[in-house]
Amino acid sequence: MTHHPRAARKILLDCDPGVDDALAIAYAVGSPDIDLVGITTVAGNVSLGKTTSNALRVLEFLGAGDVAVTAGSAVPLLRAPVTAERVHGADGLRGARLPASATGPRSGYATDFIIDTVRAAPGEITLVATGPLTNIALALRRQPALAGSVRDFVIMGGSSGRGNITPAAEFNIAVDPEAAAIVFSAGWTVTMVGLDVTLQATADAAVIERIGSLGRLATELVLPCLLSSADGDDAATEAARGPLHGPEVHDVCAVAHVARPDVLGCEPAHVVVETSGQWTSGMTVTDFRSGPQNHNALVATTINVPAFWDSVLDTYTALAATLP
Numbered sequence: 309m310t311h312h313p314r315a316a317r318k319i320l321l322d323c324d325p326g327v328d329d330a331l332a333i334a335y336a337v338g339s340p341d342i343d344l345v346g347i348t349t350v351a352g353n354v355s356l357g358k359t360t361s362n363a364l365r366v367l368e369f370l371g372a373g374d375v376a377v378t379a380g381s382a383v384p385l386l387r388a389p390v391t392a393e394r395v396h397g398a399d400g401l402r403g404a405r406l407p408a409s410a411t412g413p414r415s416g417y418a419t420d421f422i423i424d425t426v427r428a429a430p431g432e433i434t435l436v437a438t439g440p441l442t443n444i445a446l447a448l449r450r451q452p453a454l455a456g457s458v459r460d461f462v463i464m465g466g467s468s469g470r471g472n473i474t475p476a477a478e479f480n481i482a483v484d485p486e487a488a489a490i491v492f493s494a495g496w497t498v499t500m501v502g503l504d505v506t507l508q509a510t511a512d513a514a515v516i517e518r519i520g521s522l523g524r525l526a527t528e529l530v531l532p533c534l535l536s537s538a539d540g541d542d543a544a545t546e547a548a549r550g551p552l553h554g555p556e557v558h559d560v561c562a563v564a565h566v567a568r569p570d571v572l573g574c575e576p577a578h579v580v581v582e583t584s585g586q587w588t589s590g591m592t593v594t595d596f597r598s599g600p601q602n603h604n605a606l607v608a609t610t611i612n613v614p615a616f617w618d619s620v621l622d623t624y625t626a627l628a629a630t631l632p
Contacts, residue, residue, distance in 0.1 A: 316343040317434050317459070317566050320425055322380070322418070323559065324352030324439030324480075325362035326396050327533035330404065332438055332464075332559035333363065334529065335620060337372045338627030341567035345433065346376040346425055348418035352439040352483055353392045354400035356382035359439070362400045364409035369529060371630060373411065380418025380443035384484035392479060403532030422447045426457050434460040434566050438559035440480050441465070445487035448494050455496035463491075464562035466579070466592035467503035468607055474590065478503050481581060482590030489581040492592075498605045500579060500592065501565055505572060505611040506558040515617050525628040560620060561611070568619045573610035576603040 319342055323329040336344045347367070349360040360379045367375050383389050396402055414421075422443065426433045435458050437444055447454055455461075465480035465488070473479040481488045492498055511519070511534050519526050519534070534555050565572050578598035582591040594607055 316341055318343045318345050318429065318432050319434045319436050319563070319566055320346050320348070320422060321563070322348045322350060322422070322435065322437040322439065322443050323363065324350050324354070324359045325366060326353035326359065326400055326439070326559070327402050327404070328557050328559040329353070329438050330362060330366045330401055330533055331530060331557050332563045333366045334370060334525070334627060335560050335563050335623050337367070337370045337375070338623040339567045340626070342563070344372070344375055346378065346421060348378050348380050348421055348443055349413070350380045350418070350439045350443045351382050351389055351391070352480065353396045355389070355391065356380070358400045360413050361409060364411060364413065365401070365406040366529070368409050369406050370627065371632075376421070377413045378416055378418045378421040379413045381446060384440060384442055385445060385486045387484065387486070390483050401533065403535065404529050405532070406528065418443045419446045419450060423451045423454060426454055430457045431459055433458050434462065436462045436562055436566060438464040438480070438562055440483040441487040441491045442484045445484075445490040448490055452494070455494040458496070460499065460566070461496055462499040462501060462562050462565055464501050464506065464559045466500045468577070468592070468594035468609070469504060471591065472503060476582070476585075476588040477590030478592070481592055485581050485583045485590045488590070488592070489583050492579050492581055492604055497603070498579065499565065499574065499608070500605050501562040501572065501608045502592065505608045506556055506561045508611050508613055509557055509561050509616055511555050511557065515621070518621050519624065522624055522628040524631050525624060530624065557620070561616070564616060564619055565608070568615070571612050571616045571619065572608040574606040574608050576600065577605050577607045578602040579605040579607065
């Protein structure tokens with residue numbers, strides 16, 4: 309695979325690893341179309357200490373320990389923390405047994421790192437968020453101009469249909485709906501890669517078989533994350549998945565969209581986040597019928613699943629060849 313740095317998109321990944329975040333980090337590190345300029349961490353799938361440690365462990369395992377990791381918010385803006393150890397395991401990486409990181413996160417705070425990184429390269433940074441949106445909301449509160457300074461903003465989160473942590477809400481949005489409401493009303497276009505497409509991106513037996521040939525990358529990271537996460541899905545996720553089988557890789561879809569925009573089909577819409585509903589808190593209420601003047605989002609509605617997995621497996625194959 310030829311690397312063309314000129315075409316690589318600079319991304320700053322805000323995440324809460326988490327097994328699918330770990331797989332998304334691997335995609336970002338391995339893709340020749342992505343230049344990973346830094347990672348910020350937030351509490352979500354597990355506590356902040358664990359999400360930060362996991363980001364560092366994954367990067368070191370992949371030989372990308374030079375990518376800066378900066379810790380962010382340990383709690384949602386207004387609510388008590390909600391975590392998902394049942395899906396991601398006590399440490400957040402479930403089946404993956406990666407060694408402890410030899411280094412810690414860089415000093416400072418995620419909000420500052422996000423603002424400073426975007427400000428240093430206006431119009432160049434694609435911000436990708438695959439966890440609760442607390443860090444992004446705090447950065448926007450501090451620096452509202454951030455919304456006009458990024459190249460693009462992509463999230464894994466939300467749904468125009470049913471949720472997974474509740475019937476109405478997807479996990480990343482439901483953990484901090486107030487943050488999500490700030491983010492969607494910030495004046496930029498949010499590319500929402502939600503459950504509408506991520507629940508279709510399941511790793512079937514053929515995908516698992518192809519991954520099995522990838523040496524240490526497969527045996528120590530990808531397969532343990534994939535095959536153990538499927539065991540812990542809650543009833544809402546099982547219901548949302550419907551007849552599809554195999555584990556999903558939700559967060560990989562958002563990162564892959566940056567490298568391969570042709571894989572997802574997106575429709576403009578107006579999205580608002582429900583913050584006060586008794587049964588619908590965290591719901592991303594999606595109106596595809598609103599006029600262009602009201603659009604604040606591009607909502608992913610279709611995914612070319614074979615093309616998605618070809619991209620992921622090509623990227624992982626190239627990455628596997630670089631591991632010692």
